[in-house]
Amino acid sequence: MMWPELPVRSSDTDKSRMGRVLVVAGSRGMAGAAALCAEAALRTGCGYVYVATVGAIAPELTAAVPTAILRCTSDREQAQLTKADLAMLVDACSEIDAVIVGPGLGEGVEAWIGELLERIHVPMVLDADALNAVAREPRLLALITESHVMTPHAGEAARLLGWGNHRERVEGDRLGAVEQLCAMTAATVVLKGAGTLVSQRGRNVHVNPTGNAGLAKAGSGDVLSGIIGALIARGMDTHDAAVAGTWLHGRAADLLSHEVGEDSYIPSDLAHALGAAMRDYSNLT
16 A cells, blocks of 8 residues: 655754644543553653643653643543633633643543634644544534544444443444444544554545554553644644554564564554664654
């Protein structure tokens, strides 16, 4: 196949020309999800990475990803984002090239994500708790367009399809599941799992050839959403960013598997292996 080319990093560039991504993520006890996503976006070459989250986890995020710029709620006791924080989220989206919503947000996202979708008109990656919110409020699917990317694992896909928690239905017919998801929405759909599938209504299904079972660890998906969001912010269209991002994510995993084995690498290692994965990707294009 013809692999989409990664954005060029010219020798005379500066951070203002390398894309700005906003990560809407995290809650008390889930700072790691936001940190993994933000670091992956930075290591995919984004010029600026912002994180909109609750003030309760600000110190943890600053320690974990010191170069991320935080947009936090003022209440340091607040456990998770609520509808009252919508103005802050919309303001944080000004002059942003892409938004990632979902990692580690917790419950109640459906109370505000619909209005965020209506008010924010930049490409958006929907992951984790954002997808669970859409599954609980299917009317939100009407707000999701071709400028969005959805990255469900089998369980999230089952809930989006109205199959409850029967992830085995998805695993038993992954191709059928991704085709049904694409019939429900114009978004690019990334169905994670062994042989991650990337598709969009009217396009052929792409089967990602990279990756291994070591990715079956909490946090791996947060890294993937950060990679895809950064590629979009750097100028790729949503479908191409999803195809390239899943390859890079899987290739980083393969490199780590050769180095330490599938059992022993952890999601934070994936971000550190992205540089080598991006060099390998250049040989495809």
